[in-house]
Amino acid sequence: MNAMNSAARARLERMGIRPTDARVRLLQELLGRKDHPSAAELIDAIRTQDEAPGVATLHQNLAKLVELQAIRRFVDSVGLFRFDACLDQHHHMVCAACGAVVDVPVSAKAREILEQGAMIAGERAGWDVRSMTLRFEGLCPACRDLEV
Amino acid sequence: MNAMNSAARARLERMGIRPTDARVRLLQELLGRKDHPSAAELIDAIRTQDEAPGVATLHQNLAKLVELQAIRRFVDSVGLFRFDACLDQHHHMVCAACGAVVDVPVSAKAREILEQGAMIAGERAGWDVRSMTLRFEGLCPACRDLEV
């Protein structure tokens, strides 16, 4: 817990913004999770540990962290913003039933082929393609069992 | 216009829901567009042609069409629902600057390799992977010129 606390603190200092309590707790929570919490889930998670964080502050801090590229933001299939402290390139596998999102590594070869394809498709259409994301949809182990 | 009108009407009848005016106009508009309009954009587009459609009705009808798989719904990068009458499998290329979304075909070979990768990754994690979507991000021709 303390290790994570200082990891979060260090990350904040490294990018030149004040490691306030609200920010350290937020980043610490995000670093310690493997799922992709929404703003509301983050508020809940932080609330239970201590007191209550302000909604506005949390959103402001999330926005700042995204802007500084300390975390990533994406939109889930119901239109909710979700956040992710993992900066390595990875793709998402989402459960059609429960909405769970897990990270999935894709083979380097597949990625290479895809990126080539992206460049070709983009250039043909006059686009400047900068990144590529894969999204798999299916059933997670739990929901798969329920369906059968 | 009349051809599209009857195409929309036929599509509605074929799936067993009443081809009311609101629905025909909605589907007709969607069939005639190559972009991926949001609900608000659809309302605007239909409003100018004739009178004003009800917000609730439009959303209800969009939801029904999605449920019946007559159209597709997805979420854009700012969290807005966007709709698409094209049912062929295709991927999306989105502009980081203006948010435009265009369809992009991906070579069959690339897709095949990717799908294999998805199955392997999914099975390894105990998932039942059912589909795969690619999302390219970059700058569309117009925004690209502005940046330079």
Next chain:
DNA sequence: TTACGTGCAAACGTTTTGCACAAAC
């Protein structure tokens, strides 16, 4: 002391729901 961060409250934009009325089977 000056810039930055917090958090309440209120505003915002999109989507959803309750309901009475109208139209189609």
Next chain:
DNA sequence: GTTTGTGCAAAACGTTTGCACGTAA
């Protein structure tokens, strides 16, 4: 006459903004 669809108004939801108050450099 019963089911189905419409559309107004109001609610719900997540997010953003205005602002007064703290807190840290």
